[in-house]
Amino acid sequence: MAGYILKRLISAVPVLFGISIIVFVIMAMIPGDPATAILGSYATPENVEKLNRDLGLDKPMVQRYFIWLGNMLQGEFGRSFSLNRDVLDEVLDRFGATLILAGTAFVLCALLGIAAGVVSAARQYGLADKAITFAVLLGISIPSFFLGMMMILIFAVKLRWFPVSGMWPIYGARDLPALASHLTLPALALAVVATGVIARLSRSAMLEVLRQDFIRTARAKGVHERAVIWRHALRAAMVSIIPVLGVQAGFVLSGAVYIEIVFQWPGVGRMLVDAILKRDILLVQGGVVFVAACYVLFNIVVDVAQSMLDPRIKT
Amino acid sequence: MTLLKLTRRAMLAAGAATALALSPLAVSAQTPSDVLIVGQIAEPKALDPAAVTAVNDFRILMNVYVGLVPYKDGTLEVEPSLATSWDISEDGTVYTFSLREGVTFHDGSAFDAAAVKFNFDRMLDETHPYHNTGPFPLAFFFSAVQEVEVVDEMTVKFTLNAPYAPFLSNLAYPTGLIVSPAAVEQHGADFGRNPSGTGPFKFAEWRSNEAVVVEANAGYWDGAPALQAVVFRPITDANTRTAEMLAGGIDLMVEVPPVALSEFQDDSYTVHEQAGPHVWFLILNAKEGPFADKRVRQAANYAINKAAIVNDVLEGTAEVAAGPTPPAFAWAYNESLEPYPYDPEKAKALIAEAGAEGAELTFYVTEGGSGMLDPIAMGTAIQADLAAVGFDVKIETYEWNTFLGEVNPGLEGKADMAEMAWMTNDPDTLPFLALRTNAWPDKGGFNSGYYSNPEVDSLLEAARAATDQGERAKLYQEMQAIVQEDAPWVFVANWKQNAVTSDRVEGFSLQPSFFLLLDDVVKK
Numbered sequence: 001m002a003g004y005i006l007k008r009l010i011s012a013v014p015v016l017f018g019i020s021i022i023v024f025v026i027m028a029m030i031p032g033d034p035a036t037a038i039l040g041s042y043a044t045p046e047n048v049e050k051l052n053r054d055l056g057l058d059k060p061m062v063q064r065y066f067i068w069l070g071n072m073l074q075g076e077f078g079r080s081f082s083l084n085r086d087v088l089d090e091v092l093d094r095f096g097a098t099l100i101l102a103g104t105a106f107v108l109c110a111l112l113g114i115a116a117g118v119v120s121a122a123r124q125y126g127l128a129d130k131a132i133t134f135a136v137l138l139g140i141s142i143p144s145f146f147l148g149m150m151m152i153l154i155f156a157v158k159l160r161w162f163p164v165s166g167m168w169p170i171y172g173a174r175d176l177p178a179l180a181s182h183l184t185l186p187a188l189a190l191a192v193v194a195t196g197v198i199a200r201l202s203r204s205a206m207l208e209v210l211r212q213d214f215i216r217t218a219r220a221k222g223v224h225e226r227a228v229i230w231r232h233a234l235r236a237a238m239v240s241i242i243p244v245l246g247v248q249a250g251f252v253l254s255g256a257v258y259i260e261i262v263f264q265w266p267g268v269g270r271m272l273v274d275a276i277l278k279r280d281i282l283l284v285q286g287g288v289v290f291v292a293a294c295y296v297l298f299n300i301v302v303d304v305a306q307s308m309l310d311p312r313i314k315t
Numbered sequence: 316m317t318l319l320k321l322t323r324r325a326m327l328a329a330g331a332a333t334a335l336a337l338s339p340l341a342v343s344a345q346t347p348s349d350v351l352i353v354g355q356i357a358e359p360k361a362l363d364p365a366a367v368t369a370v371n372d373f374r375i376l377m378n379v380y381v382g383l384v385p386y387k388d389g390t391l392e393v394e395p396s397l398a399t400s401w402d403i404s405e406d407g408t409v410y411t412f413s414l415r416e417g418v419t420f421h422d423g424s425a426f427d428a429a430a431v432k433f434n435f436d437r438m439l440d441e442t443h444p445y446h447n448t449g450p451f452p453l454a455f456f457f458s459a460v461q462e463v464e465v466v467d468e469m470t471v472k473f474t475l476n477a478p479y480a481p482f483l484s485n486l487a488y489p490t491g492l493i494v495s496p497a498a499v500e501q502h503g504a505d506f507g508r509n510p511s512g513t514g515p516f517k518f519a520e521w522r523s524n525e526a527v528v529v530e531a532n533a534g535y536w537d538g539a540p541a542l543q544a545v546v547f548r549p550i551t552d553a554n555t556r557t558a559e560m561l562a563g564g565i566d567l568m569v570e571v572p573p574v575a576l577s578e579f580q581d582d583s584y585t586v587h588e589q590a591g592p593h594v595w596f597l598i599l600n601a602k603e604g605p606f607a608d609k610r611v612r613q614a615a616n617y618a619i620n621k622a623a624i625v626n627d628v629l630e631g632t633a634e635v636a637a638g639p640t641p642p643a644f645a646w647a648y649n650e651s652l653e654p655y656p657y658d659p660e661k662a663k664a665l666i667a668e669a670g671a672e673g674a675e676l677t678f679y680v681t682e683g684g685s686g687m688l689d690p691i692a693m694g695t696a697i698q699a700d701l702a703a704v705g706f707d708v709k710i711e712t713y714e715w716n717t718f719l720g721e722v723n724p725g726l727e728g729k730a731d732m733a734e735m736a737w738m739t740n741d742p743d744t745l746p747f748l749a750l751r752t753n754a755w756p757d758k759g760g761f762n763s764g765y766y767s768n769p770e771v772d773s774l775l776e777a778a779r780a781a782t783d784q785g786e787r788a789k790l791y792q793e794m795q796a797i798v799q800e801d802a803p804w805v806f807v808a809n810w811k812q813n814a815v816t817s818d819r820v821e822g823f824s825l826q827p828s829f830f831l832l833l834d835d836v837v838k839k
Binding site: 030031032033035036037038039040042043044045046047051054055079081082083084085090093094149152153156157160163164165166167168170171261262263264266270274277279 | 346453549562
């Protein structure tokens with residue numbers, strides 16, 4: 001097992017190198033440079049050249065790449081041009097905020113989606129099934145940013161149940177209830193689409209299981225229907241639901257970008273969008289490499305966990 | 316079995332959590348009185364006036380720092396402040412300022428001539444020990460400064476390498492705000508997060524991506540402000556900013572999108588408007604193609620329905636521009652100029668005279684960018700107006716930074732016309748950088764359409780060298796009349812900056828400089 005983990009970690013190194021090269025080259029190739037972005041209307045060739053020199057962008061590309069890489073290997077991600085702040089500090093702050101948002105949304109969509117799918121399957125073609133199917137299709141069809149804006153309009157502007165935007169109150173305690181009230185709308189808006197997908201797939205997984213012999217046996221034995229559904233059938237169906245959850249986790253994380261913009265959530269997605277528009281090279285590069293490293297690590301952990309649980313997967 | 320139990324328990328917990336979350340826990344509390352919450356458009360880069368370039372950051376800085384000679388309330392003319400008086404030498408190259416006594420920075424250190432010298436040397440002298448706290452992208456505003464000398468404790472002398480009339484206006488710009496040398500020495504490159512000035516508010520707290528908080532400076536030499544504190548919240552998305560204003564999460568909102576203005580028509584809000592030193596125009600390629608002919612350039616000015624653009628596309632958030640200089644520069648503006656009227660028939664006649672009927676034009680349009688208002692919708696309206704007089708206009712759209720990279724080096728061989736907008740602090744800046752023959756792109760200027768008129772060149776050189784404001788005004792007015800007639804640009808719009816305040820806010824007004832001054836604001 002230790003050998004397997006080591007092997008996977010070593011194989012991650014070239015992946016991260018590749019990512020660092022790709023993001024560096026993309027940032028170097030896209031039109032528009034940071035000096036022009038900073039100077040705006042005052043970007044005379046002379047001013048641009050001087051500012052590029054001050055920012056250390058006048059060196060050849062290859063040299064700049066290795067300086068950046070060398071610094072990064074020592075944990076120095078550099079300083080953001082647009083925020084005048086250490087890149088790693090900013091990325092860690094922002095990534096934490098994204099994890100809270102996406103994590104909550106993921107838990108919500110997993111629980112609600114599976115529950116809706118199971119109920120739908122248990123009452124196939126019944127009223128509950130039809131109602132859930134309708135709600136689910138509606139949820140899948142609404143773009144999350146539009147849903148977010150509508151939620152702001154109804155629950156924050158009209159009813160004033162929740163704050164419009166942000167993660168913490170400007171005044172008052174920064175405690176769990178304060179966070180929960182700021183988190184509710186964005187997390188729900190983010191969870192809706194994934195909830196729908198999970199509900200649809202849970203429903204079909206459940207229907208397949210419910211047609212199998214062991215379910216008939218359980219019912220014939222006189223097991224209570226509720227136990228048949230939730231204990232016997234769901235357990236078997238989870239085998240095909242869990243991979244769907246994995247895929248949806250990725251969608252929730254990437255979908256967070258729109259929600260972060262609409263709800264002014266201080267997450268890493270919005271940070272990257274701002275940084276790209278401002279040509280904040282170091283912040284984009286550092287952010288992408290950091291997120292990619294987390295993603296690679298997460299995948300390794302999942303694979304290792306799976307191989308521990310399922311002996312059929314060879315290590 | 317374990318999995319099942321876990322799931323069921325988890326579902327219960329989730330149900331409880333959802334119910335808890337959905338209950339109206341925190342009905343967004345009313346904002347506290349005497350604390351003004353401002354909805355800004357972005358997170359500031361730094362609170363170091365020498366290091367930043369964005370109006371967004373200036374809105375905070377103008378309340379924390381004061382300069383030697385700021386703009387007088389409601390104008391673009393300078394008045395005494397940290398400098399109580401000044402004297403300009405005959406030849407316009409030596410400026411001597413007497414400084415205000417008894418002023419201290421927020422960190423307790425004293426304001427004196429040495430502090431002024433430190434500020435300018437830090438920006439301009441590459442050997443200064445704190446030059447590395449930059450970069451200072453707008454330091455070129457003071458590139459005419461040869462030397463700053465401390466005459467005595469309260470007198471400072473600037474020597475310029477040539478007469479440069481916009482010098483005082485540039486001192487009024489945020490780049491000229493005076494920072495505390497002691498704080499720079501203490502914090503070095505982190506000064507931008509630990510600012511210290513002499514303004515009505517002093518820095519209290521910066522929570523990244525949440526808020527910048529400034530508190531009243533009780534010892535402010537011009538009288539302590541009425542507010543206890545101001546909170547600047549970055550809210551990038553304009554719709555979200557509007558929603559925050561409607562929900563009471565902010566008291567003052569800047570840059571209200573034109574379509575959202577109708578939300579604020581009732582008595583609980585006040586909409587503020589103020590025309591600023593802004594001009595939105597089309598650069599015409601006067602070097603080649605149909606616009607090399609003055610008649611075709613004038614025809615474009617007649618053909619475009621500017622009133623429809625400012626009223627319909629921009630919902631009245633701008634006024635029709637008459638010439639290259641915005642009317643906000645009241646002292647230098649030529650009142651006799653009338654905008655080109657909308658007259659497609661006259662345009663057609665001029666085009667026929669020049670033999671340019673049915674010409675194909677390439678039009679550079681940007682997607683956004685500072686001061687560009689609603690560039691795609693405006694570009695489309697312009698395309699339609701030009702099509703109505705027989706031009707075949709092909710639009711090419713670029714993202715802002717890419718757009719600048721295409722337009723600033725000049726339009727030759729690429730395009731016939733391009734959108735552009737400028738916001739400046741002196742009537743000298745834009746024409747000097749974008750209309751002179753010596754400002755063609757290959758000479759390092761922004762004259763991307765290659766306009767050239769020796770008369771305009773000499774008027775602008777003379778205005779820069781003159782020190783008397785009345786004399787400068789005459790030269791600028793003459794220049795405006797010539798440029799309007801030559802039509803190197805299509806003069807489209809002057810933007811009116813807007814803001815909304817709630818009915819709890821009193822004493823607020825916008826400045827033509829587009830800065831936000833909050834020392835006289837009261838909140839109930």
